[in-house]
Amino acid sequence: MKKGEATRARIIEETGRQAAIKGFGAVSLNDVAEAVGLSKSGLFKHFESKEAMELAALDRGFDRFVAFVWEPAESLPPGRARLESVFERWLDWTEVENAAGGCLIMAASTELDDQPGPMRDLLQARVRRWRQTLAREMKALREPPISDAEAQGAVFQMKSFILGHNEMRRLLDDTGARAAARAAFDSLLDRTGKA
Amino acid sequence: MKKGEATRARIIEETGRQAAIKGFGAVSLNDVAEAVGLSKSGLFKHFESKEAMELAALDRGFDRFVAFVWEPAESLPPGRARLESVFERWLDWTEVENAAGGCLIMAASTELDDQPGPMRDLLQARVRRWRQTLAREMKALREPPISDAEAQGAVFQMKSFILGHNEMRRLLDDTGARAAARAAFDSLLDRTGKA
DNA sequence: CCTAAAACGGCACGATCGGTCACTTTTTGT
DNA sequence: ACAAAAAGTGACCGATCGTGCCGTTTTAGG
Numbered sequence: 001m002k003k004g005e006a007t008r009a010r011i012i013e014e015t016g017r018q019a020a021i022k023g024f025g026a027v028s029l030n031d032v033a034e035a036v037g038l039s040k041s042g043l044f045k046h047f048e049s050k051e052a053m054e055l056a057a058l059d060r061g062f063d064r065f066v067a068f069v070w071e072p073a074e075s076l077p078p079g080r081a082r083l084e085s086v087f088e089r090w091l092d093w094t095e096v097e098n099a100a101g102g103c104l105i106m107a108a109s110t111e112l113d114d115q116p117g118p119m120r121d122l123l124q125a126r127v128r129r130w131r132q133t134l135a136r137e138m139k140a141l142r143e144p145p146i147s148d149a150e151a152q153g154a155v156f157q158m159k160s161f162i163l164g165h166n167e168m169r170r171l172l173d174d175t176g177a178r179a180a181a182r183a184a185f186d187s188l189l190d191r192t193g194k195a
Numbered sequence: 196m197k198k199g200e201a202t203r204a205r206i207i208e209e210t211g212r213q214a215a216i217k218g219f220g221a222v223s224l225n226d227v228a229e230a231v232g233l234s235k236s237g238l239f240k241h242f243e244s245k246e247a248m249e250l251a252a253l254d255r256g257f258d259r260f261v262a263f264v265w266e267p268a269e270s271l272p273p274g275r276a277r278l279e280s281v282f283e284r285w286l287d288w289t290e291v292e293n294a295a296g297g298c299l300i301m302a303a304s305t306e307l308d309d310q311p312g313p314m315r316d317l318l319q320a321r322v323r324r325w326r327q328t329l330a331r332e333m334k335a336l337r338e339p340p341i342s343d344a345e346a347q348g349a350v351f352q353m354k355s356f357i358l359g360h361n362e363m364r365r366l367l368d369d370t371g372a373r374a375a376a377r378a379a380f381d382s383l384l385d386r387t388g389k390a
Numbered sequence: 391c392c393t394a395a396a397a398c399g400g401c402a403c404g405a406t407c408g409g410t411c412a413c414t415t416t417t418t419g420t
Numbered sequence: 421a422c423a424a425a426a427a428g429t430g431a432c433c434g435a436t437c438g439t440g441c442c443g444t445t446t447t448a449g450g
Contacts, residue, residue, distance in 0.1 A: 003417060004427065021309045025221045029408060041410080042428045050408060101309050110305040113366040114216045114296050124367060131367075156359055156375040163362065164355030171308040172319060172326075180351040187386075198447065199397065224438065236439085237398045245438060 008046040010036045015057035016064075020101030023111050024054050024119070055118060061104040062126045069093055070133070078140035080189055086137070087158065087185050091178055094166050102170050106163065131155050141193045154192045161185050203241040205231045210252035211259075215296030218306050219249050219314070250313060256299040257321045264288055265328070273335040275384055281332070282353065282380050286373055289361050297365050301358065326350050336388045349387045356380050 014035045018027045029050060033040045047053040073085040094103045101107070109127070112120045131152075138151040138158075146154075161181045168177035209230045213222045224245060228235045242248040268280040289298045296302070304322070307315045326347075333346040333353075341349075356376045363372035 007427080023218060023220060023306055025218060028406075030406075038427095039429050040408085041430075044409070045427055107305055109362055109366050110302055111218055113362070120366075127362075128367060152371075153375055153378060156363065156372075157356070157379050159362070160355035160359030160379070161352070163358035164351055167304055167308070167322075167354070167358065168351065171304050171315075172323060176347075177351075180348055183348060184352050184355070191382075202397080223436075225436075233397095234399050236400075236441090239439070240397055 011043060011046055011053065012056050012060045015053055016061045016104050017101065019057060020098060020104040020107055024108060025111065055122060058108060058119060058122055065093065065105060068097055078137060080141060080193060083137055083189065090162055091165060091181060095169055095178065102166065106166055134158060138192065146192065154188060157188050158185060206238060206241055206248065207251050207255045210248055211256045211299050212296065214252060215293060215299040215302055219303060220306065250317060253303060253314060253317055260288065260300060263292055273332060275336060275388060278332055278384065285357055286360060286376060290364055290373065297361065301361055329353060333387065341387065349383060352383050353380060
C-alpha cells in the first residue's frame with residue numbers, strides 16, 4: 001500500500017490548493033479528480049466522502065503551515081529574534097509560498113466561522129493551539145516574563161497584522177502591505193519588550 | 196412601479212444576509228427566492244443574472260455599513276472621539292448588528308480576493324475609498340496633521356484590529372475579543388495622537 | 391374603469407453536483 | 421509466480437444549479 005498513499009497525498013494537496021483559491025464550498029470532486037489525473041469515483045477509494053477529503057486537506061494545510069512558519073524559528077533561542085522570524089515567514093507564507101490562492105487557513109477561517117461542523121471544530125482547535133504557542137513565545141520577551149493577559153494581547157495584535165497584511169496585499173494589491181505590517185509588528189515588540 | 200422596487204430591495208437584502216453566512220458562491224437562487232416568497236424565475240424580472248444580483252447585494256452592503264458605522268460619527272468633530280466612535284460602531288457591526296453571519300464585506304473580501312471580476316473590482320474600489328476616509332480622520336489627530344504615511348500606517352493597524360476581532364469573536368468564540376481590540380486601538384490612538 | 395405594462399409562476403433545458411455499483415487493472419505480500 | 425487486496429474506471433442516479441420561455445396575475449397611469 002505505497003502507491004495509494006502517494007495518490008492520497010496528491011489528492012489532499014490539490015484539494016487544499018483549490019480550496020485556497022475558490023473556497024472549500026466551491027471545490028468539486030470533478031475538478032480535483034481531473035487535476036490529479038483520476039476519475040471521480042477513484043477519489044472515493046481514498047476518502048469516504050467529500051467532507052473527509054476536505055478535512056484531510058485542512059489538517060494537512062496546518063501541518064504545512066507549521067513546517068514553513070514555525071520550524072525554521074525553532075533553532076533560534078526564545079525571544080525577539082525568534083518572533084521576528086516567525087512573523088517574517090508568516091508574511092512569506094501568504095505572499096510567496098502560496099502566491100496562487102493565499103493562505104488556506106485564513107480563507108477557511110472566514111468561510112467556515114458561521115458553519116458548525118467538524119471543519120470548524122478542527123480550525124478552532126488548531127488556531128487556538130497556534131495562539132498558545134505564540135503566547136508562550138511572547139512571554140519570553142522580558143525577564144521576568146510578562147503576564148498571560150499581556151501576552152495574549154500581543155498575540156492578538158500580531159495575528160491582526162497578519163490579517164491586515166493579507167487583505168492589503170491580496171485584495172487591494174498594495175505592495176506596501178509588507179512594510180506596513182513589519183513596522184506595526186516592530187513597534188509592538190518594542191513596547192512589549194521593555195518594562 | 197413601486198411594488199417592484201420594494202421586492203427588489205427585499206431580494207437584495209436577503210441575498211446579502213445569506214452571502215454573509217454561506218458566502219456568495221454558495222447562495223442559490225432557489226434559497227433566495229424561497230426566503231423572499233418568490234419563484235426562481237421571478238427573480239429574473241429584477242436582475243438579469245445571478246451575478247448582477249450579488250453585485251447589488253454587495254453594493255447595498257457597503258451602503259448599510261457606511262450608514263451604521265460612519266454616519267453616527269459624522270456629527271462629532273474630527274479627532275479622537277470621532278475615531279473611537281467609528282471603531283466602536285465597527286465592532287458592533289460585526290458582533291451585534293450582523294450577529295447572524297458577520298460582516299458581509301469581510302466575508303466577501305477573503306472569498307473574492309483571488310477571483311477577478313466585477314465583484315472583486317467593486318470590493319476593491321469601496322474598501323479603498325473607506326480607507327481614504329479613515330486616513331483623513333487619522334490626520335486630524337494631531338496639529339499640525341500627521342504625515343500621509345503615518346496616517347496610512349495607523350489605518351492599517353485599525354483595520355487589522357477589526358479583522359483580528361472578527362476572527363477571535365466569530366471563529367474562536369472568544370468574548371474577550373472586544374476588550375483586546377479596544378485596548379489595542381486605544382494604544383494606537385495614544386501613540387499616534389501625541390508628538 | 392380600462393388598458394398597457396410590470397410583476398410573477400410553471401415548466402423544462404442542459405450542466406453539474408456528490409455519491410454508488412459492478413467491473414477491470416494494477417500493485418503488493420508471500 | 422500467484423493469489424489476494426488495493427487502486428482505478430465508466431456508467432449511472434437523484435438532486436440541484438443558473439437560466440430562458442410563455443402564459444397568467446397584478447399593478448399603475450390616464
